[in-house]
Amino acid sequence: MLVESQGIVEAPAQMSERERIIRAVIEEVRPNLKRDGGDCELVEIDGNKIMVRLAGACIFCKLASATLEGIQARMIEKLGEFVRLVPVAGPPKARH
Numbered sequence: 870m871l872v873e874s875q876g877i878v879e880a881p882a883q884m885s886e887r888e889r890i891i892r893a894v895i896e897e898v899r900p901n902l903k904r905d906g907g908d909c910e911l912v913e914i915d916g917n918k919i920m921v922r923l924a925g926a927c928i929f930c931k932l933a934s935a936t937l938e939g940i941q942a943r944m945i946e947k948l949g950e951f952v953r954l955v956p957v958a959g960p961p962k963a964r965h
Contacts, residue, residue, distance in 0.1 A: 888914060890944070894947055898936075902925075907925040908927065909922070909923055917951060918955050919953065919955065920956075921937075921955070922958075922959065923937075941954040
């Protein structure tokens with residue numbers, strides 16, 4: 870289920886260790902997603918909810934939910950705490 874994002878929360882100048890781990894897990898899977906024409910980006914961290922946006926081929930892929938489950942499992946493993954990955958809809962954030 871996709872939810873509409875209310876806005877992108879910019880990373881603070883000093884990232885927490887928890888946020889560094891979350892970003893590292895996403896960066897770890899991105900090359901595989903890009904190889905298949907897709908992508909995933911971090912949108913917001915809100916407590917144990919990690920909001921991500923799928924892009925490219927991932928948007929309509931039948932295996933997108935399995936991909937999200939795999940990313941979520943890896944985050945739980947690395948963080949040592951339960952988190953929930955929530956896909957959000959909307960255009961990718963502009964890169965400057």
